[in-house]
Amino acid sequence: MRKTLSRLSLFVVVFTFLTGLVGGQISQAQEPEFERGTVTSGETFVAEASGSALxxxxxxxxxxxxRLSEPALASYRGGVSGLAPTSPEVTGKAKLDTSSPDVLAYISYLTQKQAEFVSTVEQSLGRQMEVVYNYVGVLNGLAxxxxxxxxxxIATLPGVAAVYGDTLRELNTDVGPIHIGAPAIWNGDTGSGFATRGEGIVIGIIDSGINFFHPSFYAMDGGGYIHTNPxxxxxxKGWCATHAxxxxxxxxxAYNFFTPGQPxxxxxxxxxHTASTAGGNAHTASFSIGTTDYNIPIQGVAPRANIVAYKVCDPGCPGSASIASVNSAIxxxxxxxxxxxxxxSDFPWTDPVEL
Structure with missing residues (x-):
């Protein structure tokens, strides 16, 4: 199971994706060195010329x-003349302000550099390239x-850090909020005077899409709480911007990055399931098993958070679509x-989604 929640204001945080940590506690891990062309941990590494990317x-x-060699928006620490740093580690901001002049300037710079790179690729291969996705958020690159x-x-061209074959991933399951102690947060046992149910937080769900008409995602929950749209x-936004x-x-x-243009x-x-586990409304689920009726109160970890859904699986999950989701989220x-x-994968150093 891979579950990523990073910065849930006063919430339990389980597993990490954006921060670059990987499932099973790797301490002080360094990227190992390989000979080019070797097969390691099930990954095939190929390089046609000495000094080229893999x-x-x-x-x-x-x-x-x-993946291009210049840093992405979230990791740019400065160094390009006339372009201020955008990494929150340098700016000291809690998150990227995508409307700030510095961020917009660096996005423009990366966009121009990517366009120039595509021209270089087309000249090298002698044909027009189909660019399916452009990434600038946490990874500077293209699909x-x-x-x-x-x-x-392409891997031998200047400015290329690495090239990754797009892979199809499988969906994993999840566990309930009670297993991570969420009720103690909801009840204020760990502190008082805070919003402890996800108020003001936007959760992005990278998965198989969303059931738009489930009570877990209604504008008002089962207890009468009315959500505020940030x-x-x-x-x-996304599909919902043009489909009432x-x-x-x-x-x-909600977005469909698996089949763009489709709901x-x-x-x-x-x-x-994962969206309701992370941020589903408090409500009563009524159902029957055989002749027995059940009315069970349920809610997600952050029941008052807002939800943004990214469909990247149907049923396989291309890494290229997942990266596009992260880019949109940021x-x-x-x-x-x-x-x-x-x-x-079991090898995060060569996994573009992990990067």
């Missing part, structure tokens, strides 16, 4: 993720449609916390 694995989707042989050639009353009747002031945005409806149930959606209940 191609990590063969794509399962036809896409290759190209492009290419053959394995072309990926090897974008403004009735303002929604899907989102509300609880579920404020991000959860046809699996896993995304709705740049466009004001997301504070990301939930990622999807499998991953």
């Amino acid at each position: 191609v990590h694995g063969v794509s399962e989707t036809g896409l290759y993720i190209v 492009i449609r290419a053959s394995y042989e072309e990926a090897n050639e 974008y403004g009353d009735g303002v929604f 009747g899907y989102c509300n002031n609880k579920l404020i945005a 991000p409806v959860d046809t699996d149930g896993h995304g709705s 740049l466009d959606d004001q997301v504070d916390v990301l939930n990622y209940s999807i499998s991953g």
